[in-house]
Amino acid sequence: xxxxxxxxxxxxxxxxxxxxxxxxxxxxxxxxxxxxxxxxxxxxxxxxxxxxxxxxxxxxxxxxxxxxxxxxxxxxxxxxxxxxxxxxxxxxxxxxxxxxxxxxxxxxxxxxxxxxxxxxxxxxxxxxxxxxxxxxxxxxxxxxxxxxxxxxxxxxxxxxxxxxxxxxxxxxxxxxxxxxxxxxxxxxxxxxxxxxxxxxxxxxxxxxxxxxxxxxxxxxxxxxxxxxxxxxxxxxxxxxxxxxxxxxxxxxxxxxxxxxxxxxxxxxxxxxxxxxxxxxxxxxxxxxxxxxxxxxxxxxxxxxxxxxxxxxxxxxxxxxxxxxxxxxxxxxxxxxxxxxxxxxxxxxxxxxxxxxxxxxxxxxxxxxxxxxxxxxxxxxxxxxxxxxxxxxxxxxxxxxxxxxxxxxxxxxxxxxxxxxxx
Amino acid sequence: xxxxxxxxxxxxxxxxxxxxxxxxxxxxxxxxxxxxxxxxxxxxxxxxxxxxxxxxxxxxxxxxxxxxxxxxxxxxxxxxxxxxxxxxxxxxxxxxxxxxxxxxxxxxxxxxxxx
Numbered sequence: 159x160x161x162x163x164x165x166x167x168x169x170x171x172x173x174x175x176x177x178x179x180x181x182x183x184x185x186x187x188x189x190x191x192x193x194x195x196x197x198x199x200x201x202x203x204x205x206x207x208x209x210x211x212x213x214x215x216x217x218x219x220x221x222x223x224x225x226x227x228x229x230x231x232x233x234x235x236x237x238x239x240x241x242x243x244x245x246x247x248x249x250x251x252x253x254x255x256x257x258x259x260x261x262x263x264x265x266x267x268x269x270x271x272x273x274x275x276x277x278x279x280x281x282x283x284x285x286x287x288x289x290x291x292x293x294x295x296x297x298x299x300x301x302x303x304x305x306x307x308x309x310x311x312x313x314x315x316x317x318x319x320x321x322x323x324x325x326x327x328x329x330x331x332x333x334x335x336x337x338x339x340x341x342x343x344x345x346x347x348x349x350x351x352x353x354x355x356x357x358x359x360x361x362x363x364x365x366x367x368x369x370x371x372x373x374x375x376x377x378x379x380x381x382x383x384x385x386x387x388x389x390x391x392x393x394x395x396x397x398x399x400x401x402x403x404x405x406x407x408x409x410x411x412x413x414x415x416x417x418x419x420x421x422x423x424x425x426x427x428x429x430x431x432x433x434x435x436x437x438x439x440x441x442x443x444x445x446x447x448x449x450x451x452x453x454x455x456x457x458x459x460x461x462x463x464x465x466x467x468x469x470x471x472x473x474x475x476x477x478x479x480x481x482x483x484x485x486x487x488x489x490x491x492x493x494x495x496x497x498x499x500x501x502x503x504x505x506x507x508x509x510x511x512x513x514x515x516x517x518x519x520x521x522x523x524x525x526x527x528x529x530x531x532x533x534x535x536x537x538x539x540x541x542x543x544x545x546x547x548x549x550x551x552x553x554x555x556x557x558x559x560x561x562x563x564x565x566x567x568x569x570x571x572x573x574x575x576x577x578x579x580x
Numbered sequence: 581x582x583x584x585x586x587x588x589x590x591x592x593x594x595x596x597x598x599x600x601x602x603x604x605x606x607x608x609x610x611x612x613x614x615x616x617x618x619x620x621x622x623x624x625x626x627x628x629x630x631x632x633x634x635x636x637x638x639x640x641x642x643x644x645x646x647x648x649x650x651x652x653x654x655x656x657x658x659x660x661x662x663x664x665x666x667x668x669x670x671x672x673x674x675x676x677x678x679x680x681x682x683x684x685x686x687x688x689x690x691x692x693x694x695x
Contacts, residue, residue, distance in 0.1 A: 163667040232616060234659075298663035299656030301590040301633060303613075316587065323616075341608045349610035350633075383616040390617070419600070460617070470603060471618040500616055506658065509665040 160509050164195070164292045167230075167239045167285050171198045174243070178250045180204075181275060187283070188368055189361035192307045195288040197365050200246055203279040207373050223530050224376030226281040226494075227523060228366060228477060231322050232303045233290025235384040236506045237515060242284035242382070245520045249274065261521035262450035266528070274527045277534070279375060286362050287322055301505070303350050305362055310347040310355060317347045320354035323381070324473070326367075326480035327357035329395055329407055329416070335474065340417035342395065342474035353475055370481060374492040378439075378530050379481040381498045382519065384505060387455045389444045389522070390498040391436040392428060392482055394460035394473040399425035400433055408486060417472040432482075436495050439529055443499070446525035450518045460498060497526075588636045589656035594629040596648040606630065606647065611638055 162170065175184035185199040201207070205222045227245070229238035252259045253275040258267045274280065285291055289306035304319030311317035324343035329335045330353060332342050343353040358364050370376055392398070395407065396416050405412060406427045415424045428436075440457035447455045460479070461472050473479070478496030485493040501519045502511075590613075597603055597620060606612055613633040620630045633655060634642065642649050 160668045161666040166667060235616065294659075295663075295666055298659040298666070299589060300587065301613075301655055301659065339604065339608060341610075344610045346610040350613040351610075385615065386617070386619050388619070394617075470600075471607060471614070473617060498617075504658075505615075505655065506662050508662060 161236055161512070162240055162243070163295050164285070164288050167243065167288075167291070168196075168198065170243045170247075171200060171284055174246055174250065175200060178202075178254070181253065182246070182250055185281075185369075187365035189365050191287075191289045191361055192305065193289045193292070195292070197283070197286065197288060197362070199281055199283045199369060201279055201281050201373075202246060202249060202275060204276050205279070207279045207375050220532060221375050222277055222279045223378075223532055224279045224281060224373050225527050225530050226283075226369060226373075226376045226379040226481075228283050228286050228379070228381045230283075230285035230291055231287055231362075231381060231477070232383055233287055233294045234301050234303050234505045236294070237384065237502070237512045238382050239284040239291065240512065241501070241516050241519045241523075242282050244516045245523050246282050246284075248520065249280070249524070259524065261517045261524075263452075264446055264449040264521040264525075266521075266524050270524070270528055273531045273534075274524070277531050278527055279373070280527055281369060281373065281376065283366070283369070286366065290319070298506075304352065305360055307354075307360060310352070312347065314348070319347075319352070320360050321351045322360055322362045323383075323477055324351050324475040325354040325358060325360050325363045326475045326477055328476065328480040328483045329474040330357035332417075332474040335407070335413050336395075336417040336472065337415055337423070340472060342417060342472040357475070366477060370484065370492075370494065376494055377492060378526065379477070379494050379496045380443075380523065380526055381477045381496070382523075383498055383500050385502040386500040387453060387503065388500045389440045389447075389455060389457045390460040390478065390500065391440040391457065392432075392460065392478065392496060393426040394476050394479045395426055396461060396472060397425040398428050398433055398459060400428060400430040403427050406486070407483060419470045432493075432495070436497070439495065439526070440497060442529055443497070443522040443526050447518045447522040450521045451514060453518055455518075455522075589654050590633050591636050591639060592652040592655045593632050593634055593639065593642075594623070594650045594652055595632055595642070596650070597628045597630060598646075598648070602647065603630070605645075606632075611635070612642070 172184065175182050181202060181204050183201040185201055187197040187199060190196060203222055207222065207224060227242060229242040248259055249271065252271045256268050258265060258271055287305050290302055290304060293302045293306055294300060304321050306318055307320050308318045321343065333345065336342055344351045346352060354360055358367055399405065405425060412424050418424065444455045444457040447453060478498045481494040481496035484491040499519065499522060502515050507515060595606060607618065611634065615631060615633065618630060620628055622628050639649055639651065
């Protein structure tokens with residue numbers, strides 16, 4: 159194998175869905191890209207997603223938790239789609255044979271694989287930005303990152319495109335929300351971090367939003383990028399704090415004061431339990447990746463630089479912050495723990511190295527899934543009652559009761575008919 | 581769409597950090613590309629640098645602005661060289677089975693049932 163072209167990536171997605179029908183569903187995302195390309199997702203799982211948080215009416219257990227992986231957002235970060243394809247192929251292969259998976263020094267048992275496929279819905283978007291990936295295949299020296307929307311480029315091909323990972327509706331209007339001089343994105347169409355003409359102005363961004371809206375069971379999201387060998391957790395706009403809920407992206411009183419590097423003016427609120435959850439999960443993914451062949455990944459808050467932890471590079475409009483912010487900004491939306499994984503040490507590694515990176519990242523992705531697997535029975539004390547109340551039990555019992563009742567009524571009628579004088 | 585022939589190559593560079601103020605100016609420069617998200621690191625020689633990408637003709641502009649810049653590689657040339665590894669084998673093409681990934685399988689438990 160080698161790096162795949164856009165048609166090859168799409169063929170792989172379609173073949174995986176066709177070859178594993180029943181546990182792998184093809185989802186065509188609703189919007190075509192600027193150049194007219196379709197975008198696909200795969201849903202892996204034996205149980206169908208539900209539109210609500212209600213109990214599964216058949217099994218009387220909570221609905222399957224959704225885990226979403228985004229790959230191929232930034233075109234030049236080669237290997238993202240191949241990581242997604244290999245992950246899906248291996249997971250499906252192992253499940254269908256009742257086997258586990260071993261990635262170097264990291265092993266997942268057959269029970270782990272079974273739990274992931276049977277108790278989760280794993281959504282994988284191998285190539286969020288097919289126009290950009292196609293452009294890089296055609297022009298490998300272009301170092302192209304963004305999509306290919308020419309609208310704001312002023313006719314200059316070098317200034318085409320929007321950075322999809324600065325286009326999500328989270329503090330998108332950064333000149334208003336951040337302190338003067340802070341540049342979490344760019345308003346310059348020629349810049350690599352150009353935010354676009356409006357929040358979610360791009361079809362690629364809206365396709366991701368559609369997935370989150372359509373499948374509210376999604377509770378974890380990982381956006382796979384390169385390169386720095388890092389697992390990044392919330393928040394990306396400023397340092398975290400868990401003491402003051404009013405110091406939040408929702409509060410316009412803090413506009414113009416976010417993103418400074420001293421951490422004393424503004425820090426973004428995250429409840430302590432959520433903070434613990436994301437820090438713990440990022441570390442768990444890091445450890446799984448490192449176990450494969452010892453690659454030194456770090457788990458770190460999205461905003462922090464590696465040297466002395468200063469928060470000098472905030473982001474706005476990024477997918478990880480957006481996915482988590484939704485439940486705070488829009489009541490009724492699900493809470494999604496958002497992460498960004500940055501693999502490798504260069505944008506376009508030699509394929510031999512990319513094969514090793516795929517193993518690293520796939521191990522991290524499986525661990526990410528495993529951490530989301532709900533207990534087989536969240537309420538074991540009621541297991542016996544649930545067993546009795548399942549329709550498979552109730553229908554025969556009620557049927558027998560109805561038959562017995564009918565027989566009793568018939569016998570009563572016959573007895574009355576035989577009674578003298580009747 | 582092919583790039584125009586005169587599109588300059590992109591260089592991978594390391595910029596030595598001199599002060600908080602110079603870093604702030606760098607981060608605000610739309611022509612300097614810091615990758616997915618910027619990060620500084622300490623080189624083996626102890627110097628703290630930030631990795632970046634920039635169109636080749638702009639390196640001298642950065643230097644004239646007072647930044648100490650080391651060119652690491654011609655990212656465009658590296659990508660062109662590795663393009664031979666793109667699309668050379670499509671194991672998913674029609675009629676062939678889905679490939680497995682690259683991993684080794686763990687033998688099934690004796691009590692495991694295939695699904």
